[in-house]
Amino acid sequence: MNDRPRPDRPNPDPYDSYPSGHDKQQPEAEKQRLRQAEHQVKQSQQNAIAHKFEQGIYFLVGALELLLALRFILRLSSANPSNTFAGVIYGLSEPFVTPFSTLFISPTFNGSANIFDVNLLIAMISYLVLMFLVVWLIRIISTN
Numbered sequence: 441m442n443d444r445p446r447p448d449r450p451n452p453d454p455y456d457s458y459p460s461g462h463d464k465q466q467p468e469a470e471k472q473r474l475r476q477a478e479h480q481v482k483q484s485q486q487n488a489i490a491h492k493f494e495q496g497i498y499f500l501v502g503a504l505e506l507l508l509a510l511r512f513i514l515r516l517s518s519a520n521p522s523n524t525f526a527g528v529i530y531g532l533s534e535p536f537v538t539p540f541s542t543l544f545i546s547p548t549f550n551g552s553a554n555i556f557d558v559n560l561l562i563a564m565i566s567y568l569v570l571m572f573l574v575v576w577l578i579r580i581i582s583t584n
Contacts, residue, residue: 490582494575501571507533508564515560518553537563 511533519526540563547556 486582490578493578497571497574497578501567504536504567505564508536508560508567511537512557512560512564515555515557518550518555536567539563540566 507529510529514526514529521527521530537560540559542559543562544558546558548554549556
């Protein structure tokens with residue numbers, strides 16, 4: 441009799457057609473291969489999630505750096521703080537600058553109208569360093 445499955449009928453057990461010596465070894469090898477494939481899929485999913493977190497952190501810190509750079513330019517060019525645009529930039533950036541505001545005395549020129557805000561530059565550098573440390577930690581955690 442022909443042991444091959446008929447095309448009109450699905451074979452319920454794919455290992456039925458193997459010779460008798462391979463009946464026990466082949467399913468174990470197949471199970472091991474499936475476990476490896478499942479592990480690879482799980483690892484790929486974890487890597488994708490970690491990558492999304494990294495992208496989110498890069499975006500948020502990039503937006504913060506842009507905001508702080510705008511504040512630096514406005515202070516350097518002695519922009520009017522009562523102007524709507526300048527007021528919004530100053531208001532949004534104030535919580536991020538406050539921890540650094542009394543670190544150094546910033547030099548002024550042009551009759552104290554223009555301020556070269558050293559503390560703001562230190563804040564920008566600090567947030568960049570913090571960003572790199574957080575991304576590094578995410579990469580360490582995700583490569584277990």
